[in-house]
Amino acid sequence: MTKISDFIGKNARLNVQEAISRAKDKEEYHALLSLTEERALERADAVDRGEITGRLAGVPFVVKDNFLAYGAPTTAASKMLETFNAPLQATAVEKLELEGAICIGKANLDAFAHGGSTENSAFGPTKNAYDKSRVAGGSSGGSAVVTALDIVPFALGSDTGGSIRQPASFNGVIGVKPTYGTVSRYGVVAMASSTDTIGAFATNVADAELVMDIMAGKDDKDMTTLPDFFTPSPAKPSLKVGLIKETMTDDVDPEVKQATLQYIEHLKAAGHTVDEVTLPIVKYALAMYYIIVPAEVSSNLARYDGIRYGHRAGDVRTLAELYGKSRDEGFMTENKRRIMIGSYVLSSGFFDAYYLQAQKARTLLVNEFNKLFENYDVLIGPTTPTPAFGLGENTADPIKMYLADIMTVPASLAGLPAISVPAGNSESGLPIGVQLVGQRRSDATLLALAKSLEEL
Ligand code: GLN
Numbered sequence: 001m002t003k004i005s006d007f008i009g010k011n012a013r014l015n016v017q018e019a020i021s022r023a024k025d026k027e028e029y030h031a032l033l034s035l036t037e038e039r040a041l042e043r044a045d046a047v048d049r050g051e052i053t054g055r056l057a058g059v060p061f062v063v064k065d066n067f068l069a070y071g072a073p074t075t076a077a078s079k080m081l082e083t084f085n086a087p088l089q090a091t092a093v094e095k096l097e098l099e100g101a102i103c104i105g106k107a108n109l110d111a112f113a114h115g116g117s118t119e120n121s122a123f124g125p126t127k128n129a130y131d132k133s134r135v136a137g138g139s140s141g142g143s144a145v146v147t148a149l150d151i152v153p154f155a156l157g158s159d160t161g162g163s164i165r166q167p168a169s170f171n172g173v174i175g176v177k178p179t180y181g182t183v184s185r186y187g188v189v190a191m192a193s194s195t196d197t198i199g200a201f202a203t204n205v206a207d208a209e210l211v212m213d214i215m216a217g218k219d220d221k222d223m224t225t226l227p228d229f230f231t232p233s234p235a236k237p238s239l240k241v242g243l244i245k246e247t248m249t250d251d252v253d254p255e256v257k258q259a260t261l262q263y264i265e266h267l268k269a270a271g272h273t274v275d276e277v278t279l280p281i282v283k284y285a286l287a288m289y290y291i292i293v294p295a296e297v298s299s300n301l302a303r304y305d306g307i308r309y310g311h312r313a314g315d316v317r318t319l320a321e322l323y324g325k326s327r328d329e330g331f332m333t334e335n336k337r338r339i340m341i342g343s344y345v346l347s348s349g350f351f352d353a354y355y356l357q358a359q360k361a362r363t364l365l366v367n368e369f370n371k372l373f374e375n376y377d378v379l380i381g382p383t384t385p386t387p388a389f390g391l392g393e394n395t396a397d398p399i400k401m402y403l404a405d406i407m408t409v410p411a412s413l414a415g416l417p418a419i420s421v422p423a424g425n426s427e428s429g430l431p432i433g434v435q436l437v438g439q440r441r442s443d444a445t446l447l448a449l450a451k452s453l454e455e456l
Pocket of ligand 1: 113114115116138160161162164191293405
């Protein structure tokens with residue numbers, strides 16, 4: 001697979017032209033919603049003239065289409081924002097551009113990042129890089145697939161409950177969801193502000209590390225960002241690793257369990273110790289997540305009123321009709337479902353019973369994690385219960401779709417760093433991913449560990 005270093009020191013125009021032609025050749029996967037060709041070529045020429053320099057000078061990349069970026073509309077894969085041209089760029093994109101990286105296109109996603117398969121895109125699903133009859137995963141499905149297909153060496157995604165890790169595992173690439181607050185969320189379409197994180201897909205850990213290092217750091221425009229703590233570091237010897245028992249139940253696909261155990265053998269061979277640990281509250285994690293996240297979604301999506309920006313319905317007579325029709329036409333079914341659930345759990349009659357209870361349970365989850373981290377450096381388990389499922393297989397049943405998030409939502413609710421690393425393929429050739437979870441700000445430790453195993 002291609003690496004960032006393959007593009008460094010090369011003619012930037014050629015790098016961009018070749019990436020764009022690879023994207024066009026692979027159109028049938030529907031991983032990209034737009035190309036930013038004109039702007040990309042202008043930037044490439046500036047790199048070639050020596051006017052733009054940096055650690056990623058001339059390296060093409062792709063951003064999920066919920067990042068505000070110049071050169072094409074920022075749609076969040078929705079009708080609501082279909083023609084929205086960003087007046088500014090996300091801080092993450094700006095930081096990469098300052099290092100000379102060149103965005104060549106915007107990747108498909110579940111509309112507003114609500115989903116786990118990219119089937120909720122208003123513009124049609126993305127197909128899995130290994131099997132076109134299967135889902136790409138989601139919500140950052142397009143970003144995972146462009147990386148897996150070697151269209152670009154890295155891509156950006158957002159992860160609120162698994163949207164980087166799950167598609168990374170479905171497509172055999174590295175997916176990094178950092179500690180909450182590591183990378184600025186400024187300029188990224190908000191989903192659930194208390195768990196939204198910005199991260200990257202790459203074909204190898206060193207590249208993921210470099211991209212995260214560039215993006216991390218305090219941003220005055222996002223008050224939840226942490227002062228930069230992210231420093232790539234060498235692998236630590238003899239770490240204590242805990243295999244989360246609740247992620248290895250009979251409901252989990254046997255091949256996924258087998259791949260996880262195999263990865264654990266590698267960890268042991270590298271001198272780390274692995275014990276089974278228990279995180280009993282995990283069984284309530286989905287219930288917490290699907291109360292807290294819709295609550296925040298309903299609040300964040302209230303801004304789409306058909307007036308300030310976004311789709312505005314025609315042929316309306318009253319203000320209520322303008323709101324209602326614009327929102328009805330601009331949102332997908334899954335967006336509406338979350339707005340309704342969110343409004344319900346926040347309503348005065350049900351706030352205490354649902355939202356407040358979920359937040360209390362979330363604190364218990366954080367405490368359980370903290371207790372484990374008193375004795376363990378890293379936790380491990382599969383990233384997903386199964387390899388990529390079939391297109392259309394879960395669309396009729398939202399609960400079934402939500403169940404696929406069971407492994408990834410706990411780290412999101414607790415704000416912990418978590419990465420998905422490829423751990424082989426199923427017998428039918430589908431990639432399987434293993435998830436490493438660490439305590440807050442241990443992102444560099446996780447990446448160093450994954451890198452040391454990759455080199456084995
Ligand atoms: N699949 C999860 C959901 O539907 C995660 C989405 C995300 O991380 N953006 O909420």
